[in-house]
Amino acid sequence: xxxxxxxxxxxxxxxxxxxxxxxxxxxxxxxxxxxxxxxxxxxxxxxxxxxxxxxxxxxxxxxxxxxxxxxxxxxxxxxxxxxxxxxxxxxxxxxxxxxxxxxxxxxxxxxxxxxxxxxxxxxxxxxxxxxxxxxxxxxxxxxxxxxxxxxxxxxxxxxxxxxxxxxxxxxxxxxxxxxxxxxxxxxxxxxxxxxxxxxxxxxxxxxxxxxxxxxxxxxxxxxxxxxxxxxxxxxxxxxxxxxxxxxxxxxxxxxxxxxxxxxxxxxxxxxxxxxxxxxxxxxxxxxxxxxxxxxxxxxxxxxxxxxxxx
Amino acid sequence: xxxxxxxxxxxxxxxxxxxxxxxxxxxxxxxxxxxxxxxxxxxxxxxxxxxxxxxxxxxxxxxxxxxxxxxxxxxxxxxxxxxxxxxxxxxxxxxxxxxxxxxxxxxxxxxxxxxxxxxxxxxxxxxxxxxxxxxxxxxxxxxxxxxxxxxxxxxxxxxxxxxxxxxxxxxxxxxxxxxxxxxxxxxxxxxxxxxxxxxxxxxxxxxxxxxxxxxxxxxxxxxxxxxxxxxxxxxxxxxxxxxxxxxxxxxxxxxxxxxxxxxxxxxx
Numbered sequence: 023x024x025x026x027x028x029x030x031x032x033x034x035x036x037x038x039x040x041x042x043x044x045x046x047x048x049x050x051x052x053x054x055x056x057x058x059x060x061x062x063x064x065x066x067x068x069x070x071x072x073x074x075x076x077x078x079x080x081x082x083x084x085x086x087x088x089x090x091x092x093x094x095x096x097x098x099x100x101x102x103x104x105x106x107x108x109x110x111x112x113x114x115x116x117x118x119x120x121x122x123x124x125x126x127x128x129x130x131x132x133x134x135x136x137x138x139x140x141x142x143x144x145x146x147x148x149x150x151x152x153x154x155x156x157x158x159x160x161x162x163x164x165x166x167x168x169x170x171x172x173x174x175x176x177x178x179x180x181x182x183x184x185x186x187x188x189x190x191x192x193x194x195x196x197x198x199x200x201x202x203x204x205x206x207x208x209x210x211x212x213x214x215x216x217x218x219x220x221x222x223x224x225x226x227x228x229x230x231x232x233x234x235x236x237x238x239x240x241x242x243x244x245x246x247x248x249x250x251x252x253x254x255x256x257x258x259x260x261x262x263x264x265x266x267x268x269x270x271x272x273x274x275x276x277x278x279x280x281x282x283x284x285x286x287x288x289x290x291x292x293x294x295x296x297x298x299x300x301x302x303x304x305x306x307x308x309x310x311x312x313x314x315x316x317x318x319x320x321x322x323x324x325x326x327x328x329x330x331x332x
Numbered sequence: 333x334x335x336x337x338x339x340x341x342x343x344x345x346x347x348x349x350x351x352x353x354x355x356x357x358x359x360x361x362x363x364x365x366x367x368x369x370x371x372x373x374x375x376x377x378x379x380x381x382x383x384x385x386x387x388x389x390x391x392x393x394x395x396x397x398x399x400x401x402x403x404x405x406x407x408x409x410x411x412x413x414x415x416x417x418x419x420x421x422x423x424x425x426x427x428x429x430x431x432x433x434x435x436x437x438x439x440x441x442x443x444x445x446x447x448x449x450x451x452x453x454x455x456x457x458x459x460x461x462x463x464x465x466x467x468x469x470x471x472x473x474x475x476x477x478x479x480x481x482x483x484x485x486x487x488x489x490x491x492x493x494x495x496x497x498x499x500x501x502x503x504x505x506x507x508x509x510x511x512x513x514x515x516x517x518x519x520x521x522x523x524x525x526x527x528x529x530x531x532x533x534x535x536x537x538x539x540x541x542x543x544x545x546x547x548x549x550x551x552x553x554x555x556x557x558x559x560x561x562x563x564x565x566x567x568x569x570x571x572x573x574x575x576x577x578x579x580x581x582x583x584x585x586x587x588x589x590x591x592x593x594x595x596x597x598x599x600x
Contacts, residue, residue: 104494104498106497106498109427109428129503130502133501133502135500136499137499137500140498141499142495144491145491146491149490149491150495152492152496152509152510152513152514154514155510155513163501167499167500167501168500214495
């Protein structure tokens with residue numbers, strides 16, 4: 023595990039993670055934090071399958087990337103874990119979080135978990151914040167919902183301002199009193215991160231959280247997320263179409279294609295020796311700098327002409 | 333320009349409200365004082381807008397009639413909103429059987445015009461302002477159901493609803509904290525427009541004798557009592573008042589919609 027991937031980020035164990043592991047019960051550490059087994063999701067009356075028999079686990083503190091092109095089923099998988107599937111979706115299989123089955127959990131049980139130990143960062147920071155509420159209030163609400171008044175050691179506003187400061191927002195009081203449309207995309211995504219992290223979750227699901235941002239802001243948000251995850255020892259399921267982003271943040275990666283997991287393993291390993299043609303294609307298409315100027319850019323189909331495993 | 337319509341609409345509706353309020357403390361003459369010697373007095377002094385067939389001062393009746401306009405408008409629109417908005421909200425958030433049942437029930441109610449309901453109620457318990465209001469309110473309920481449901485469906489698709497859900501917010505709290513504030517501008521516009529419709533409906537009902545008795549002055553009643561051939565002014569004046577009030581609320585509704593729309597776009 024001392025090998026370093028080309029991205030230089032595959033240093034599996036972090037100090038925070040080790041502390042976190044020793045602090046936890048031995049009994050709890052037995053099962054993985056998130057265990058998805060045989061998950062299939064179909065949509066509509068004609069039962070069109072978006073995800074087929076997907077199984078994987080996320081250990082405590084582990085950072086798992088979920089990579090694939092649009093329509094590969096990665097977002098549907100994340101959505102299923104959060105229990106946000108549309109009404110016309112039928113899910114089969116099992117999703118266990120911290121030993122608790124989520125697929126059969128009641129709304130009440132889900133409400134208790136979501137926002138506290140299981141949180142999510144959305145793709146579009148523009149639409150994921152309620153336009154009629156100040157972001158400070160929205161963030162405070164996450165605390166109000168999960169923490170009885172008696173357990174609070176400090177005013178919620180203090181917590182919110184501290185959380186905003188932690189995610190690198192300048193002048194937290196001003197940001198807290200702003201409405202979403204008064205903030206920039208990067209600021210909104212930082213607010214989203216603060217909301218996702220304020221209750222010290224065990225697992226943060228990130229659904230392409232940097233896709234809507236420009237490259238420089240994207241870079242800053244990723245650095246921030248990296249640092250915050252290390253600080254809190256939270257595990258992360260990072261959904262993205264961008265292998266480079268995943269390589270930067272995650273230790274392990276799953277590659278999804280047409281609703282199935284076609285490749286899984288440590289990031290550096292998968293990047294160095296991709297086994298599935300689709301993964302090879304993904305890597306090659308992401309490396310524009312490797313193409314000689316004047317030559318045609320590679321496309322996924324160039325790789326998919328080889329055998330297509332079922 | 334957008335602000336202008338809002339200001340114009342507000343000014344017109346404010347004038348109607350003011351007339352209703354002023355009538356409580358002052359009217360030029362006693363609005364129920366019958367003065368047979370002075371029937372069909374022309375416009376002038378001391379009867380600024382003349383008198384009607386019973387010699388009652390038209391200006392005074394007009395002021396007092398504004399009360400009924402505001403009263404009927406407020407009560408029927410409020411009533412329809414109080415019933416319709418929660419139903420529409422519920423129908424918009426629950427896609428299942430209940431949501432569908434509510435929308436279809438609303439559609440059936442849509443088929444019943446206020447006039448028919450008013451005739452039914454008048455036949456059952458006798459015509460009064462209350463039956464007119466009830467009829468208008470019932471006829472307006474489906475408008476609010478549809479409006480609230482459509483707006484809720486749009487809002488429910490947005491990420492911040494999912495975000496609230498993953499934060500562990502329960503459905504009723506999502507409805508109150510996130511959906512209602514976001515559909516409020518649309519509902520406000522609808523309320524203003526419905527207010528105008530309610531005034532028009534009440535005027536129509538009192539013209540047909542399906543609302544207030546002749547002792548309660550209403551603008552529609554005034555038109556009914558007037559004779560277009562012998563004293564056209566007595567029919568035209570309340571007619572203009574009705575048109576003015578209805579237009580005021582419609583202009584206000586239009587203005588509000590135009591005024592709120594771009595802001596919503598910017599916000600989203």
